[in-house]
Amino acid sequence: HEAATPTPPAELSTPFTLTTGSPRTPEQLAVRFDKADLAIRVMPDSQSIDAVAVLDVTAVQPVDRLAFELDTRLPIRSIVLNGRPLTTAEWRNPDGRLTITLPQTLPAGRGASVRIAYGGRPRVAPQAPWDGGFVWGAAPNGQPWIATAVQGEGCDLFWPCVDHPQGEPGRVDLHITVPTGLMAPSNGRFLGGVDHGDGWTTWNWSAREPNTYAIALNIGPYVEMSADYVSRYGNTIPLRFWRLSTDDPVKAQGLFDQFPRMMDFYEATVGPFPFGDEKMGVVETPHLGMEHQTINAYGNGYRLDGKGYDWLLHHELAHEWFGNQMTDADYDDLWLHEGLGTYMQPLYARWLNGDRAM
Ligand SMILES: [Zn+2]
Structure with a gap:
């Protein structure tokens, strides 16, 4: 399923994606967002990302569908629900609001884990931090100097989330993979780095109850x-x-x-x-x-x-x-x-x- 042909990326973020704090859907209000585990490879040369997000939720009311937000500029390659790959008929993301139909009703108190593989060229900030997105800069020594700032548009510019101030997950774990030699400080506690020996290094972080737009990538020398x-x-x-x-x-x-x-x-x-x-x-x-x-x-x-x-x-x-x-x-x-x-x-x-x- 990783090899499925992705839909072509959208040229522009939709008006819905560029809005933040839209009212949450009944599906979003029916679950508690326990954790987001985000593995994001940041590729400065192509100004693109390649990512896998694992979102854990628990139903607080019976629910038939799950809903998150993700920019359509970042096509979804596959979605796996509780270990089972979904067909493309089981989810849709027409405008940046991703809806996943569950095979059966999730009863209150029961959890679900959604693994979303996605990637592409995220929105470039026209004028960060006021008009946000990715900033693909260069440090004075010429090395990449990259940041994200998404307060005005929301977390859905680069990870699948509930783009609402009350959409905070209980925890967000980050695994940020960058060219070796650059650092990737981020939210929460540092859980160590792994040099893969192939020119890439992963920086691991874990943050408790982060504000949704506060999740940030920062990469530089x-x-x-x-x-x-x-x-x-x-x-x-x-x-x-x-x-x-x-x-x-x-x-x-x-x-x-x-x-x-x-x-x-x-x-x-x-x-x-x-x-x-x-x-x-x-x-x-x-x-x-x-x-x-x-x-x-x-x-x-x-x-x-x-x-x-x-x-x-x-x-x-x-x-x-x-x-x-x-x-x-x-x-x-x-x-x-x-x-x-x-x-x-x-x-x-x-x-x-x-x-x-x-
Ligand atoms: Zn302020």
């Missing part, structure tokens, strides 16, 4: 900076920053030194860092920034603002509480993420420099 942060709540949190190898190390260290101060401010002002068992992670990106959970995108070029801190780093970090821990039920309430995040900046200026700095 990075240097990893690391330290431990001892929280006022008694736990120790890994701090990680992946910066380009060509960066000025003094500037990079200057940014990294801001991490613990900002963490202490947020933990004192809002509450415990929500993902302390994973990491506070930041990665340098070829776009300005995005609140990717435990792997915040940073592209602000080490600039300090007039208050003496990096506003972009501070803003994306705010979203770990306002956005990733507390997620709006509907994107009509996105102000809960952005408004509270913005409000943190004058509070931080006061934290650093006193009332007159607010």
